[in-house]
Amino acid sequence: MSLMTFLDNGQQSYSHNPMNVKAEPNNQMFNPYQPLYTNGSNGQVPIPTIPVMDQNYFHTIDGAQIQQQQQAQQQQQIQLQQQQQQQQAQVIQQQQLEQQAQQQQQQQQQQQIEQQQIQLQQQQQQIEQQQQQLQQAQVIQAQQLQAQQQQHQQQQQQQQQQQTDITLQQQQQQQQQQQLPVQTSQTTQQIVPQPQAVSNGTSSTNNNHHSSAPLPEHLLINTPYGNVLQPHQQIINECLKLHLAQKEQLEKMKIVQKQVLAVPQKETFHMLDNEQNTLKKQIDAEITSLQQIDQTFVLSPPEIRNVIFLLHELTIQSIQLELYHEELQLLVRPQTPPPTIAALVVIEQPFPMVITKCKPLEDDPVVVQLLSGTRTELQMMSKVRATMVVENQQGSKTSSSPKTIETEMVSMDETQRLAKYHLKFLNGTRKNPVTLKFGMQVQVAGGTPVNIESPPSSPFIVITNECQYEESDGTLLKKDSFGNNNEIPWASYANKLQRHFLRATRQDFMKPTRYLSRHELVYIHHQFFGGKPLISQAAFDSFWVWFGKGLQKLRYQRHVCSMWQSGLIYGFISRQSVEEALRNEEQGTFLIRFSERHAGHFAVGYRVDDPDPEKRIRHYLVKADDTAGAKKTLPDFLSECPLFNKILQLTIDVQTAEPRLRNFPKDVVLEPYYSKRETLPATNGYDSLPTIIQ
Secondary structure: OOHHHHHHHHHHHOOOOOOOOOOOOOOOOOHHHHHHOEOOOOOEOOOOOOOOOOHHHOOOOOHHHHHHHHHHHHHHHHHHHHHHHHHHHHHHHHHHHHHHHHHHHHHHHHHHHHHHHHHHHHHHHHHHHHHHHHHHHHHHHHHHHHHHHHHHHHHHHHHHHHHHHHHHHHHHHHHHHHHOHHHHHHHHHHHOOOOOOOEOOEOOOOOOOOOEEEOOHHHOOOOOOOOOOOHHHHHHHHHHHHHHHHHHHHHHHHHHHHHHHHOOOHHHHHHHHHHHHHHHHHHHHHHHHHHHHHHHOOOOHHHHHHHHHHHHHHHHHHHHHHHHHHHHHHHOOOOOOOOOOEEEEEEEOOOOEEEEOOOOOOOOOEEEEEEEOOOOOEEEEOOEEEEEEEEOOOOOEEEOOHHHEOOOEEOOEOOOOEEEEOOOEOOOOOOOOEEEEEEEEEEEOOOOOEEEEOOOOOOEEEEOOHHHHHHHHHHHHHHHHHOOOOEEEHHHHHHHHHHHHHHHOOOOOOOOOOOOOHHHHHHHHHHHHOOOOEEEHHHHHHHHHHHHHHHHHHHHOOOHHHHHHOOOOOEOOOHHHHHHHHOOOOOOEEEEEEOOOOOOOEEEEEEOOOOOHHHOEEEEEOOHHHHOOOOOOHHHHHHOOOOOOEEEEEEEOOOOOOEEEEEEEHHHHHHHHOOOOOOOOOOOOOOOOOOOOO
């Protein structure tokens, strides 16, 4: 029995006594409760024996004090309840504030995603418009190509007709000479055709060494070039803008995806997923457009460089986007343990190219970058290893020996995640194309080490001697142009040829000194490929037998490349066109070209004074003996020939891109190239030999 119950019972029994009562031990104090302990027969149950309590156990109790204590306890309970209510209210208020902040953040993210989707839709519309323009441009290009072929045929017919007319006139002239010998000089002047254009109102046959006249009309390309931006140029520029915008979009996507992975939201997840899918389609469309441009249009060197750059950069953006998408999908398809979301890519490379053994690529480094997801934390990164992969004749791939590359292992910058190689190859590849693969080991926090490997680089060949260059570069050009195709469009091949030509002549793509101009590409197209729209591998092989030897000479023979770039060597021009260019020049004027029948040899067309017009233009094949030895160069040979007085130098008009020829005294322009030789003093009693030119 509790103390309170005991007190209540005591107050009920002695309510008439207001004094304090001292409880005494009494064995009968529980008698009032005895009726409760009865059985069904009204018998009483024995009361349990209660031990005698100590008299000092009880003490005097003040009822008012107890009531005060009860009130104090109630007030404390009320205060505790109020505090609990306040705490609950604060928690509810904090939750409401957090919910409001999350809602505002979600609304902002949703607005950003909606804006990005609108931008993507606009960009998609622009791409569709560009594709339509490209298709229209392709049709126009095909029509122009057909028109050029027809015009070329007409020009050939006209030339044949003109040649026939000249022959008839010559026959008439001979008859008139027999009858009127006094009028020979006047008749000769009538037979020789006048130049199509005259510079500064004077004839090109005057003594002014800087006179200028345009080349014959059939050497030009009748295409709408000039200051007007062509459709394919507009598409390239638009792709450059889209590339920069997509780069910023990927950075913003990285921030949003981090937030989504930290606090998953269904709506934000779907919006981000849709954005990534849309961006992937857009990048694929841009790559397709650029590939179509490369296959449809003959591009300038800066355009070729931009197309190559964009195709490479868009491919890297596509890989980064795939990593983000793979990471985002882990929210709906989690994996245990989580995968290592990372990729190794080559972001800079000079390939395809021919490399000389033991010559370091100081100015052309290979740069490798490690890409990863938005929340990929790497706690370990090994060094990057470069491995050369050789493709044998059966098509299988085997790794080369470890010492083929001087420095195989390079540390990666952990901040930028870049590794830079200045490669130096210690052995040749036996004129076989090879590629490079880069690999490293990474480990995410809480995971196991994983090996990752880059896609292969573009192909290259390491040569041990310069005589291997011709065949090696032809192998690379064929592989780069055709791949697994038997035929490719002419435009695609011309662009690849231009790229390899600039590399062979050591020129800058963005600011080349002299590249293959349009009239030279037209000459190559019609002379060696019959003007066909498709180029076969067999036709390429036949062409390279001739072109490769000339390219070898341009790259390695002393002074030749410099003379080419300055226009002192015309190079790619037909024999007939040389005769037309020299027909109205003065005696001793000459022009240097590549011989069409003798691959790798120069031919010099020059004008002599002959009464027979058919014999005024002559051609000399420069033999190996003419430039034999290290101290006998092509300029030295030209300086020793008295029949060669003025050289025709080629220039390209910047505005119209038309070729023009200017004549200069040979000693004025060739003097810097002459070899410095020790002259012997005059010796009496000896005669000098005359120089004979066939």
